[in-house]
Amino acid sequence: MNPHATPVLNGLTPEFPLGFIDVSFDYVYDVNLTALQQLRDQSVPIHTDSDFVLRAVILSQATGAFSIRFNDSQGYYLSSGFMLSANFLSGTVPYPYPIFPEMLFPAGSRIGIEINDLLGAPNTVQLLLRGAKRYRLPAARR
Amino acid sequence: MLKLAEYRTPEGYYDLPYIHVYDGDALTDGVNYRNINVGITQNNEGFALRQIMGADKIAGRVQFRDSFAPLNGADAGFVMPRTYPVAPERFITPVGALLMDLYTVARANRAALPVIIYFAQIAFQGAKRYMQPKGAEIVYPGRSDYKYKERPFTYVQQVVVGWAGTDPTPRKFALPVTEGCDFELQSLNIIRSQLAGAATNAVPNSEIKLQLFDQFGKQLSNAPVLDVYLNDAADAATHFYNPTFPVPGVLYRRQSFIRVEVTSLLLAAQLPATYEIYLQGVRRVQA
Numbered sequence: 260m261n262p263h264a265t266p267v268l269n270g271l272t273p274e275f276p277l278g279f280i281d282v283s284f285d286y287v288y289d290v291n292l293t294a295l296q297q298l299r300d301q302s303v304p305i306h307t308d309s310d311f312v313l314r315a316v317i318l319s320q321a322t323g324a325f326s327i328r329f330n331d332s333q334g335y336y337l338s339s340g341f342m343l344s345a346n347f348l349s350g351t352v353p354y355p356y357p358i359f360p361e362m363l364f365p366a367g368s369r370i371g372i373e374i375n376d377l378l379g380a381p382n383t384v385q386l387l388l389r390g391a392k393r394y395r396l397p398a399a400r401r
Numbered sequence: 402m403l404k405l406a407e408y409r410t411p412e413g414y415y416d417l418p419y420i421h422v423y424d425g426d427a428l429t430d431g432v433n434y435r436n437i438n439v440g441i442t443q444n445n446e447g448f449a450l451r452q453i454m455g456a457d458k459i460a461g462r463v464q465f466r467d468s469f470a471p472l473n474g475a476d477a478g479f480v481m482p483r484t485y486p487v488a489p490e491r492f493i494t495p496v497g498a499l500l501m502d503l504y505t506v507a508r509a510n511r512a513a514l515p516v517i518i519y520f521a522q523i524a525f526q527g528a529k530r531y532m533q534p535k536g537a538e539i540v541y542p543g544r545s546d547y548k549y550k551e552r553p554f555t556y557v558q559q560v561v562v563g564w565a566g567t568d569p570t571p572r573k574f575a576l577p578v579t580e581g582c583d584f585e586l587q588s589l590n591i592i593r594s595q596l597a598g599a600a601t602n603a604v605p606n607s608e609i610k611l612q613l614f615d616q617f618g619k620q621l622s623n624a625p626v627l628d629v630y631l632n633d634a635a636d637a638a639t640h641f642y643n644p645t646f647p648v649p650g651v652l653y654r655r656q657s658f659i660r661v662e663v664t665s666l667l668l669a670a671q672l673p674a675t676y677e678i679y680l681q682g683v684r685r686v687q688a
């Protein structure tokens with residue numbers, strides 16, 4: 260093990276629930292907001308081939324400020340109010356926003372999003388919803 | 402304290418710390434490219450992909466996929482953060498492919514027209530995974546043949562770059578491992594101490610490329626790698642790639658050489674430039 264390096268670079272020991280395997284994957288949320296637009300009931304559908312574990316959110320692109328909150332298919336909100344986009348930045352550099360403990364989204368469900376433009380002008384936003392697809396192993400591989 | 406379990410290479414294999422780079426200097430700006438085969442694996446080795454760096458040096462949006470699935474669900478690529486960790490690692494099997502789409506290519510460069518020096522490079526960091534040869538046990542960083550205690554140590558190698566980036570030929574430097582003990586290299590820091598003959602004290606920003614070799618002369622990258630993908634002394638404001646190399650560390654036995662090849666990306670007006678390369682790690686002092 261190299262003590263200078265991050266755990267990811269050193270290699271993470273696979274620890275999945277029995278009978279499953281995780282494969283790194285991100286869902287991407289793209290939106291073009293008009294000035295001061297408020298969007299409700301936005302959703303990122305989870306593929307039907309596997310569950311998804313959400314571990315972090317990264318703001319990969321934004322023209323300007325916005326606020327956002329997330330929920331799951333059960334109506335569970337991850338915050339009591341809207342979060343400003345500066346939460347996803349360190350200065351001007353995107354900074355991963357950890358979701359801990361990880362959240363499981365079943366196959367075929369959705370990640371719900373509500374988002375408001377605060378720029379007052381067209382605002383192109385892209386969010387990476389980082390995590391892993393959790394595949395069920397065939398019985399023979401368990 | 403939360404302690405992560407130490408990673409173990411699968412039985413019967415060994416991991417070579419490696420950076421695989423893709424150079425897009427010959428691409429055309431503004432164009433989209435689909436299904437570029439990065440060429441990350443060969444017949445006899447796989448690649449455990451753990452981090453991607455520097456899409457911002459080559460295109461507005463990117464997408465990656467291996468033989469199994471894409472790395473994310475974007476329709477027309479995504480704006481990649483400067484450093485993109487892949488966790489858990491994605492293992493690209495031998496003869497498997499890592500494919501890349503580039504949207505709106507914009508090649509990073511340094512220009513004093515009519516001279517343009519391009520450094521449109523993207524780096525895939527991880528480990529090359531080989532089968533253990535019969536009867537051998539190769540392991541990185543590597544074992545010493547004596548009992549030892551570890552002591553922190555840094556070798557300092559000064560490199561004076563007196564040739565411009567128009568000359569793509571790398572210059573070779575070899576640093577002897579002395580003092581009768583083995584050295585385990587764990588990270589690199591690079592500081593520029595002179596530019597155009599004037600003293601500086603700065604972190605270089607895509608000014609040289611480096612290629613490292615292990616004690617047996619085995620390459621640790623497929624081509625020279627941009628300084629910003631190797632330099633642990635990165636400036637958080639402008640060079641935020643979070644690099645550490647090599648991972649795992651690499652052992653250089655006593656009386657061997659740390660071999661480094663340096664390629665210039667500088668304009669003639671920036672010469673001469675001096676770089677201090679700090680090779681950080683531990684000395685294995687005989688117990």
